[in-house]
Amino acid sequence: xxxxxxxxxxxxxxxxxxxxxxxxxxxxxxxxxxxxxxxxxxxxxxxxxxxxxxxxxxxxxxxxxxxxxxxxxxxxxxxxxxxxxxxxxxxxxxxxxxxxxxxxxxxxxxxxxxxxxxxxxxxxxxxxxxxxxxxxxxxxxxxxxxxxxxxxxxxxxxxxxxxxxxxxxxxxxxxxxxxxxxxxxxxxxxxxxxxxxxxxxxxxxxxxxxxxxxxxxxxxxxxxxxxxxxxxxxxxxxxxxxxxxxxxxxxxxxxxxxxxxxxxxxxxxxxxxxxxxxxxxxxxxxxxxxxxxxxxxxxxxxxxxxxxxxxxxxxxxxxxxxxxxxxxxxxxxxxxxxxxxxxxxxxxxxxxxxxxxxxxxxxxxxxxxxxxxxxxxxxxxxxxxxxxxxxxxxxxxxxxxxxxxxxxxxxxx
Amino acid sequence: xxxxxxxxxxxxxxxxxxxxxxxxxxxxxxxxxxxxxxxxxxxxxxxxxxxxxxxxxxxxxxxxxxxxxxxxxxxxxxxxxxxxxxxxxxxxxxxxx
Numbered sequence: 001x002x003x004x005x006x007x008x009x010x011x012x013x014x015x016x017x018x019x020x021x022x023x024x025x026x027x028x029x030x031x032x033x034x035x036x037x038x039x040x041x042x043x044x045x046x047x048x049x050x051x052x053x054x055x056x057x058x059x060x061x062x063x064x065x066x067x068x069x070x071x072x073x074x075x076x077x078x079x080x081x082x083x084x085x086x087x088x089x090x091x092x093x094x095x096x097x098x099x100x101x102x103x104x105x106x107x108x109x110x111x112x113x114x115x116x117x118x119x120x121x122x123x124x125x126x127x128x129x130x131x132x133x134x135x136x137x138x139x140x141x142x143x144x145x146x147x148x149x150x151x152x153x154x155x156x157x158x159x160x161x162x163x164x165x166x167x168x169x170x171x172x173x174x175x176x177x178x179x180x181x182x183x184x185x186x187x188x189x190x191x192x193x194x195x196x197x198x199x200x201x202x203x204x205x206x207x208x209x210x211x212x213x214x215x216x217x218x219x220x221x222x223x224x225x226x227x228x229x230x231x232x233x234x235x236x237x238x239x240x241x242x243x244x245x246x247x248x249x250x251x252x253x254x255x256x257x258x259x260x261x262x263x264x265x266x267x268x269x270x271x272x273x274x275x276x277x278x279x280x281x282x283x284x285x286x287x288x289x290x291x292x293x294x295x296x297x298x299x300x301x302x303x304x305x306x307x308x309x310x311x312x313x314x315x316x317x318x319x320x321x322x323x324x325x326x327x328x329x330x331x332x333x334x335x336x337x338x339x340x341x342x343x344x345x346x347x348x349x350x351x352x353x354x355x356x357x358x359x360x361x362x363x364x365x366x367x368x369x370x371x372x373x374x375x376x377x378x379x380x381x382x383x384x385x386x387x388x389x390x391x392x393x394x395x396x397x398x399x400x401x402x403x404x405x406x407x408x409x410x411x412x413x
Numbered sequence: 414x415x416x417x418x419x420x421x422x423x424x425x426x427x428x429x430x431x432x433x434x435x436x437x438x439x440x441x442x443x444x445x446x447x448x449x450x451x452x453x454x455x456x457x458x459x460x461x462x463x464x465x466x467x468x469x470x471x472x473x474x475x476x477x478x479x480x481x482x483x484x485x486x487x488x489x490x491x492x493x494x495x496x497x498x499x500x501x502x503x504x505x506x507x508x509x510x
Contacts, residue, residue, distance in 0.1 A: 239459040250455035298432035
């Protein structure tokens with residue numbers, strides 16, 4: 001046995017292979033240039049190459065694949081939003097997540113855990129009833145539950161009547177779940193690269209050549225590329241890249257801080273969230289408790305962490321789940337979120353003819369990854385805006401038709 | 414603890430302050446079209462770099478202007494609004510011209 005193992009390891013025909021093979025040099029021309037190698041960019045490339053036969057596609061990534069907000073989110077997948085537009089969109093995304101491992105032949109570690117949102121005020125219970133009815137009407141499983149059911153789902157919750165904000169009720173979203181966020185982007189990029197898409201990492205877009213309302217070429221730190229069309233999928237940098245295309249976006253960019261404990265045995269099944277305390281907690285399949293909260297108090301393009309936010313996050317987490325006080329923190333980090341005024345994304349056409357927007361992903365980007373890939377790929381390939389993303393157009397702000405998504409994480413209104 | 418200098422109260426913990434949005438000039442409520450108002454209300458410069466913003470010292474309700482770098486998280490300077498607005502804006506006057 002050891003002999004066979006050594007032989008295998010030293011063999012020249014070692015069967016391990018790279019997931020993301022690409023040409024070394026950039027070509028002169030691509031039909032589709034995707035700016036941003038995160039989950040969204042990779043998903044758009046995947047659906048373009050697999051379902052629309054568009055294969056002359058390049059993904060330009062200034063860092064490394066999935067190294068931005070795809071790696072920084074807290075991997076919560078849910079569809080219990082409040083607006084009809086939002087619920088339908090995230091519902092279809094959730095359906096795709098369920099089948100993604102089979103789609104790829106690659107395990108994204110999807111787990112249907114269920115998600116529990118806690119109400120600490122009468123106003124929250126009223127909004128939960130509203131959300132539950134909208135959800136049920138649109139085929140998403142959500143229901144308002146009482147204290148006994150909450151105790152049964154998460155026995156460790158602080159159910160004391162003497163808590164700072166006692167728990168009054170819950171919104172139970174049976175469809176909710178989690179997946180390994182890195183695996184999602186790796187699966188998409190692997191599938192896309194197998195079909196001829198090129199992934200170029202450490203390639204920064206430095207500018208766009210625009211002539212009579214069209215992008216002619218994309219300038220990068222590795223040279224100029226002629227392009228058929230361009231998609232920007234750069235969560236956390238949407239305003240900066242949008243400005244290269246001369247597009248002004250309704251975005252303010254905030255950091256969102258999170259942290260994770262050391263791994264422990266599995267005790268917390270559902271994903272738990274408390275809008276009142278601005279905290280949400282989930283235990284990963286590796287056993288770590290991931291703790292996230294609200295956005296920073298002022299806009300910033302910096303992933304630094306602050307003691308104030310970490311302190312309030314830890315205090316809130318312990319208020320909801322007191323046993324977390326015994327856990328040791330392993331890591332802390334921040335992601336950069338492009339917050340829109342109505343907490344909905346900005347997707348679809350732009351003022352330029354061949355430039356597509358996939359922006360404004362605030363705190364809701366990871367859970368939208370598959371449906372974003374499907375709809376944006378359809379838009380690029382057919383030139384028709386899919387019904388699912390029509391309401392999310394940039395134009396809505398000029399028409400005063402915002403999609404006020406009060407069900408979004410960190411929606412602090 | 415991060416500190417910010419309030420022009421009225423001196424150095425304070427930044428948690429005492431509230432961020433109030435970028436300094437932009439308001440469109441004319443009488444003459445400007447709705448798309449100009451949409452731009453003013455929803456669209457922001459949101460620069461990665463130097464930004465001029467409204468801030469308020471919450472405890473004293475004192476509004477002032479801050480210049481910040483949004484990449485390095487440095488506060489470059491803070492000053493009272495009197496340095497920004499030198500004269501009163503009179504909209505009824507603009508309407509008649």
